[in-house]
Amino acid sequence: MSTIESILATARKTIQSESESIANLIHYLDEDFAKAVNIIYNSNGRLVVTGIGKSAIIATKIVATLNSTGTPSMFLHAAEAIHGDLGMVQPGDVVICISKSGNSPEIKVLVPLLKRFGNTLIGMTASKSSFLAKESDYVLNAYVEAEACPNNLAPTNSTTAQLVLGDALAVCLMELRNFKSEDFAKYHPGGALGKKLLLRVSDMLDNTHKPFVTPDASIKNVIMEISEKRLGVTAVVENDKIVGIITDGDIRRMLNSRDTFNDLSAKDIMTKNPKMVKSTDMVVDAFNIMENNSITQLVVANEGQYIGIIHIHDILKEGII
Structure with missing residues (x-):
């Protein structure tokens, strides 16, 4: 049975290998990448992403x-494409085909069909010398020297590397579209992220x-108001301000420092210029x-x-943070 040390050593080696492969992608970025981003950005159609095997999962x-x-994007499985799903691709769509080798049998069948349709590929x-690379209008270089797998197979x-290139594409397109957090919110209305x-x-x-x-309220009335509303606080308001x-x-600090409070009123113990938010502010900003x-x-x-009054307990109950 492997020792803890050997297991951790293998894990560290895997992470190191993958991080180096990702870092090396910087050197493979070229004009094709920038042109591909612009083609997608200026397209009036959708972006179709296809692949086979593990590349399909990344897609x-x-x-x-x-x-x-x-x-707007959609996934097309390369194997299913040649058995009817190719009808999903419409004129004006841009297609990204993902394949490590670029020579998979399904890719060799699919690519000529896409070219015949006239879609940008x-x-x-x-592999920049692969069938896919040679037939594509633009090539995104996802070269890695080896796999982290000890057999160089998995x-x-x-x-x-494919995943990171996809993220790089998405971020570039976000910047071109000036995509803001409020835009992001439109597509994520549910769950904690939507609430945030x-x-x-x-x-x-x-x-x-x-x-x-x-x-001018008495301290007794102040205590009763805080107790009744159960928020641990009361505002002091004059002329609706x-x-x-x-x-x-x-209240506790006042009681610790005095034996009586009959001569005090709310204005004597209140904190002036309290922290405030507007009703239109985001809840997450209030929490911060x-x-x-x-x-x-x-x-x-x-x-x-x-x-x-907005209370931190209410925010936490919503699961925003």
């Missing part, structure tokens, strides 16, 4: 990344729990303010007008 991931970043291969470095990108402070406010007192905030921590200032609540106000 599906590349398609997923492109679709989520503004480039971009080949992604580790696709490891080669598929990682879409949820605004106004979406989380509970108007039935909107604690506030006036500056925020003038301060009182937290349960402020809380985290950076080691606080658990934020006053929500629009142009100084009190709207409510």
Whole structure:
């Protein structure tokens, strides 16, 4: 049985081998890559990504990344393409064909058919002398010296290189499209990511729990308001404008320093100029303010007008962070 040390040594060797293969891709980028990006960007059709074997699996991931970043894409399995699915390819579509060797039997059958249709063909291969490379309009060089597999057989470095080139394509297209986080949000409305990108402070406010007192309110009323609304805080409001905030921590500190508070009012213990957010601000930005200032609540106000309180517990319950 292998020792822990030998297992870790093999793992480190694999990661090192793959990282070096990725780093070497920088030297293989050329005008074909830039031209391929421009062709895809200027296309009025879709981007079809095809492959066979492990390259087909990489192709599906590349398609997923492109679709989520503004480039309409679809996956076409090379083997299924020659048995009817080729009808998915329409005039004006750009096709990326992925194959390490560039000489797979399915690729040799598929490529002439794509050429006959007149679609622009971009080949992604580790061999620039392969059939695929010679027949492609543009070649994305995914060359690797060897696989991380000890037998130099199982696709490891080669598929990682394909994946990285696909990511590079997607990022280049994002920059050309000036693709922003709000654009990204449109394609990711669900789950924690969707909430992080879409949820605004106004979406989380509970108007039935909107604690506030006036500056002249007694400390007893302040304590009752904080206790009743259960947010650990109350705003101090005058003429519908925020003038301060009182937290349960402020109450505890006051009680520790005084034997009586009958002569005090809200304005005597409130914190002036509290941290605030607008109701239109993103919830994730509100969370960052809380985290950076080691606080658990934020006053929500629009142009100084009190709207409510947002609490860090509500944010965490939404699973945004």
